Amino acid sequence: MQDTPPPAPPQPDLASAPLHEALSLTQGGQVAHIALDGQVYVLRITRGGKLILTK
Template structure:
């Protein structure tokens, strides 16, 4: 789906960032990003990336 054509009101709300125990960088739980599943899409500008949690509990981010 083209992000530019999506209805912003239909978009799910972003989860809040966790408290910042590691300085000033936001900390996000990968399980929250994936909605409890094993994969999610991440947008950066006009690029779409795939985030995947492996069976071994590692993260893979691909373009």
Template sequence: MNFATQSYAPALPAHDARTLTEGGSLAQIALDGQIYTLRITKAGKLILTK
């Protein structure tokens, strides 16, 4: 027998890091009363710190 299976996972929200930083390299993100800093490095990598 041949059973075709399909998975219907909801799409994950996507956010552009350059938009979050408004063209800069830093953004603050709040979660449950805590503030985190998102940083875009010169190499184009992301760092998230508390």
């Protein structure tokens, strides 16, 4: 009897998700504030071009 691998999780439909340019969110800077349910998050663009989202 062979074990069969579990089915792969469904992939998100990226075509239907909104796309936002990070530099647009930061208005050309390095930081943007994002609010959700009364909480404020900070989106940062690093020197290496990576995104960091913190609370």
